[in-house]
Amino acid sequence: MSIMQYNGGCLVGMKGKNCVAIASDRRFGVQALGLSTNFQRMFSVSNRLYYGLAGLGTDVQTLSEKFRMSVNMYKLKEERDIAPTTFASLVSSTLYERRFGPYFSEPVIVGLEKDDTPFICATDLIGCINFAKDFVVTGTSSEQLYGMCEALWEPDLEPEDLFETISQAMLNAVDRDALSGWGAVVHVITPTQVITRTLKGRMD
């Protein structure tokens, strides 16, 4: 029994042409018992920066509250929005602070930089950042997501195509993991808008 597989859940982030997308499933359970079909594991920092947390549910919630506090303090002091790379470093240092008693959560961060360049990254549970140029995955179905993304992703997908790609990656991957699924949500972020869609998938 691994602590990272106690509650279940997964996330995927992808880069597109002048856009990024992030998707998560909605299951929350205690081992084999499913409890919630609308567990929130994606959060917005601004309308250009989103992140998600997979792993132990309590740490997902605690970390999201800690990040909300840190970002609000940043905004008050700096009088500007936090940049994606800066937020990634904030996440990394917050996790490393607990190096020898870590939060059991692995985040995925997606957003647009000041000049609208797409940005994605993920970290492990102690804050090691993976700056990917294609996609990032995390959670109990990370292997399944790796397989789907590696096969389906191609560079420079337009927002509508990126949505289809990330959705197919999520839906097919979670169907091969007992601890993930029970619904899915996708955010597609472009310089002008964020489109949020709830996917229809298998509820078993």
Place this chain on the structure above:
Amino acid sequence: MAPQDWMEAEKQGAVQHAFSPYTDNGGTSLAIAGEDFCLVAADTRQSEGYSINSRYAPKAYKFSNGAVLATSGMHADGHTLAKRLDQRLEWYEHNHGKKMSVGAMAQMLSTILYQKRFFPYYTFNILGGLDENGKGAIYTYDPVGSHEREGWRAAGSGGSLVQPFLDNQIGHKHQQSPQVPITLEKALKVAKDAFSGAAERDIYTGDMAELFIITKDGVHVEQYPLKRD
């Protein structure tokens, strides 16, 4: 041991050392059953831990009745199992005067595996061939012989990466595709893309994939090079 396992490790206390008869040689295999063909494929890399033992150690075996067995897990057990099956196929031909059908071979493999229920063959098998109606047939097994006939399956270290991709492309899951049976051309494309993807993200998969194409005209083998890193 990953950081997330360190909390559990404290509870182990004294550690006992013993000889383990098993090893994991890694690798990925897959099979797709079509209307009039069957595709069975496996990569050829053999690993142990972080080392590569061989870049060409095939783990798919062709049999005299036109069936192909793809094994993954422990190479020694897979190879020995294939030898046993070869022997049993030969005995069957001498005793019954005909080649063993794929369905009969499938059932036999299950009993052979279960006979070692308490010291199993450490292999995750997929058996492919044409059934008695000429349709593609694949049977998937666990190490002790639990089996069922399926349309597509991926196994091995990259199995969890490849399986959802097959579900999507062969089974048309989460898609509204016209219900046409899969063509050999599409199956080959999907299989090659699947191996390429697995080779990218799974360290135990790579070097080369051997694809066995089974049709009424026999078994044709195709070699598809993969990344060697």
